[in-house]
Amino acid sequence: MDEQENEIFNEGLVEIKVPxxxxxxxxxxxxxxxKMEFNRDISILALQTFQEEVDREINICDVFGGSGIRAIRYKKEISDVGNVAVNDISSLAIEQSLENSIANDVEIDIYQHEANILLRENRGIFDVLDIxxxxxxxxxxDSVGYSLKKDSLLCITATDTSALCGTYKEPCIRKYNAKPYKSEYCHENGIRILAGFVALTIAKYKKYIEDIKLSHSSEHYxxxxIKINKGSANTDESLAxxxxxxxxxxxxxxRSSIKVxxxxxxxxxxxCGEKLINAGPLWIGYLQNADFINKMIQKIDEYNPDSHNNRLDENNNDISxxxxxxxxxxxxxxxxxxxxxxxxxxxPITFYxxxxxxxxxxISAPKLVDVMNMMKEEGFIATKTHFNPIGIKSDIxxxxxxxxxRYLSKNI
Ligand SMILES: C[S@@+](CC[C@H](N)C(=O)[O-])C[C@H]1O[C@@H](n2cnc3c(N)ncnc32)[C@H](O)[C@@H]1O
Ligand SMILES: [Zn+2]
Known part of the structure; x- marks a missing residue:
């Protein structure tokens, strides 16, 4: 490949080349x-936290590898990682992954398969699947469900947000077998549809969502x-x-949620007696795990201990x-x-x-903070949500x- 046709990018500890x-x-x-550096940074923190929770060496597969950036960063920036594999259907991507892994001095396994084939042929091998x-x-x-091992982590991305959010209803029904609804909380609904689809699809392999460690809707994706485990009784209970x-x-x-x-x-x-719109089937369980997220936040201090000061080590040497x-x-x-x-x-589920x-x-809108304060004074939960800067999650x-x-609006 001609050197001049390439561009160089730096992320974390890695420098990669792409045409x-x-x-x-x-x-x-x-x-x-x-722009997905943000997403990859979160993944690094999540995978390291998962590795520490399961307390064993983890094998990871980036099933849709592209330039290899994710796999190379996982190998280089996460401790106690065993084998890291990268897969892509494109031969150019594979060449680039190989070149980038050599340039970054890491050994990764490189595959060129259609993703479903790779997942079917490598059942029960990986502790982390990145989709x-x-x-x-x-x-x-479905292939993810077949391939996943017990006690593993599934990291999954969807960029077809217009379907999941209900801008277009039919594609969501076709692809995720669920009815979406374009409400003010449609992004939360979308994540719930995706999680529900995962839970229902992997259930046939007696695998279940033990816990959603973290989920977010950011920009276009x-x-x-998701922590996955195995067992028919637990799968039945999780679905129920x-x-x-x-x-x-x-x-x-x-709005209200109902166990189907x-x-x-x-x-x-x-x-008011109006006909209700029902979205789903979808995941009505928790979407975040506070303990896991807290550990991720603490981990940033390990990765960036000097971020609030100059970059100095314990002996005050500049390590910038x-x-x-x-x-x-x-x-x-x-x-x-x-x-x-x-x-x-x-x-609770949804937000206002x-x-x-x-x-x-x-009526005209009172200040958000006044509404939240009054809700809290009355003993209700009132928290912000990442889904919408003006959204309030509450049990009210x-x-x-x-x-x-109405009361606060009159007193503006
Ligand atoms: C969104 S990109 C992956 C980006 C990468 N994970 C990163 O963080 O930079 C999707 C990749 O999947 C590959 N791909 C598309 N369809 C595929 C399939 N059916 N099986 C395997 N790879 C596929 C494409 O060649 C592309 O490199
Ligand atoms: Zn009503």
Missing amino acids: KFEKVSSSAPVFYNP DPFGTTSYFV MRLY NNIGYISHCKKCLY LANSIPENCPI NNPNKKHVNTEKKVLKLLNTCLEEADA DIHLICRNLK DIVRLKEIV
């Missing part, structure tokens, strides 16, 4: 998106870190407790240019996301948009929330 591209797109010769395809991830989840529907009234903004396997789905709004020092470059953005996910970890409620009531019902908003 020059005009814009980030699936038609670039080898896919690399510099980062273009667009929908739905084509691969959704990403989940966590799969359901979210019922929404577009007239009065009432235990109940029938309500038809009408208990407040120390190439072996692990570093999360997108620290600020990562911390902002993790802290908000931590805050919302134990909050105060502006939408005020439009519904035809819509009727009482409207009363609070």
Whole structure:
């Protein structure tokens, strides 16, 4: 490959080369998106935290490798990693992964297979599967279910957010076998549809979602870190407790969740009588694990101990240019996301948009902070959510929330 046709990027401890591209797109010769450094930084922290939790050497596979950046960073920046494999269907991507791994002095296993074939041929081998395809991830989840071993971590990305969020309903039904709904909390719904689809698909292999460690909707994609385990009784129990529907009234903004396997789905709004819209089946369990996220936040201090000072080691030597020092470059953005996910970890399903409620009531909007304070004074949960900067997650019902908003609006 001609040297002049390449571009060089630095991330974490790694420097990679990719053929020059005009814009980030699936038609670039080898896919690399510099903006996803943030996502890869989060992955490094999540995988290291997972490794420490399971307390064994972990084998990792990046099933959609592109330039090899993820696999090379996993091998170089995570401790106690065994084999790291990178796979891609494209021969150019494979060549580039090989070249980049040699240049970064790491040994990774390199495969060129269609993802489903790789997953089927390598059952029960990897402790971590990273699924980062273009667009929908739905084509691969069955093979993921077949391939996953017990006590493993599934990291899964979807970029077909318009389907998952319900901009287009039919593609979501086709790909994820679930009905979406384009509400103010449609991104949360989308993540829940994806998680529900994973849970229902892997269940046939007696595998289940033990825990969603972290999930986020950022920019154009959704990403989940899911602890997987195995066993028929636990699979049955997990589906019974966590799969359901979210019922929404577009007239009065009432919403509730219902476990699908235990109940029938309500038809009408208990407040105003309007016909309810039911989204799902989807995951109605927790989307974040506070303990895991806390550990990830603490880990940033290990990766960036000097980030609030000059980069000095314990003997006060300047180590700013120390190439072996692990570093999360997108620290600020990562911390902002993790802290908000931590805050919302134990909050109930969906969230309220105060502006939408005020439009519904035809009144002007009071300050968000005043609404949240009053909710808390009355003993309700009121937390922010990463899904929407003006969203409030709460256990308050819509009727009482409207009363609070009306009261505060009168006193603006
Ligand atoms: C979004 S990119 C992966 C980016 C990479 N994980 C990163 O962090 O930079 C998707 C990659 O999947 C590859 N790909 C597309 N369809 C595939 C398939 N069916 N099986 C295996 N690889 C595939 C593409 O060649 C592309 O390199
Ligand atoms: Zn209603």
